[in-house]
Amino acid sequence: MKKNITFIINPISGGTSKSGFPDMATKFLDPDKFNATYNFTEGPGHANKIAVELVKLNSDIVVAVGGDGTINEVASAIEGSGKTMGIIPYGSGNGLARSLGIPLNDRRAVQTLNNLNTSTIDSGTLNERKFFNMAGIGFDAHISTVFASSVKRGLSGYVNTAISEISNYKFQNYTLVIDGQSISRDAFMISVANSSQFGNNAHISPFASLEDGLLDVVITKPFPLYLFPLLGYRMFSASTHRSKYVEIIQGKEIKIIRMGNGAVHLDGEPCNMPSELQIGVKPLSLTVLV
Incomplete structure (x- = not known):
């Protein structure tokens, strides 16, 4: 069965425009594996709000398109939920993506999603x-x-x-x-x-x-x-x-x-x-x- 995959896109992360991201992702995402939807954030905290709602709904995979801050907002909602997260790195440093070996090139990162290879990692808490x-x-x-x-x-x-x-x-x-x-x-x-x-x-x-x-x-x-x-x-x-x-x-x-x-x-x-x-x-x- 196809998986429902939702991209949460920070339009300003890394100082790079993401207006063409949905078209590019549609081109390189395997249509036999995914039903894709795209959401653009409108400010700080919005990525987390979108991800919280997606956890309640039928998205199997939620993908953060942005830097470590956007990834944090999405992962904070996904962590412990049983849902799977994806990362398309578009930040200034991309620390977590680099540590996970995720390609920094957006096209290659999207193609990596097609493999459905997963890793389960630790998370930290600081005053909750x-x-x-x-x-x-x-x-x-x-x-x-x-x-x-x-x-x-x-x-x-x-x-x-x-x-x-x-x-x-x-x-x-x-x-x-x-x-x-x-x-x-x-x-x-x-x-x-x-x-x-x-x-x-x-x-x-x-x-x-x-x-x-x-x-x-x-x-x-x-x-x-x-x-x-x-x-x-x-x-x-x-x-x-x-x-x-x-x-x-x-x-x-x-x-x-x-x-x-x-x-x-x-x-x-x-x-x-x-x-x-x-x-x-x-x-x-x-x-x-x-």
């Missing part, structure tokens, strides 16, 4: 909000907040934002409780990694796995500013674990207490949260076409 690739506190959350209002997208825009902000950013002290073990650390940023990378092949936790039932807590300690390019090199060469300024601890139940309320990011999308953050993992809770 969901994330699937990466959550962060500290400098990367601050940059995500600034970058969200930036006109220039993509890797170059993100790097330029980071360079302009880094000299004025102050590290904080954090208390972390990871599977019952308490530690205190001064940190420039703390990343909670479900996959290995932010996006653009910048690997913050090179050995993180989407399927191991664990999250990698990556503590980047304060470092001399002149070493910032070296830390960048370590990310792009997947060698952050070799830096004396990076500590990686795996866990399932994580509490982070910081000095006050502030920014966090979930899959690159910033929001404000309280000083105490409760983080957990839901093993193998999301089925994705890969």
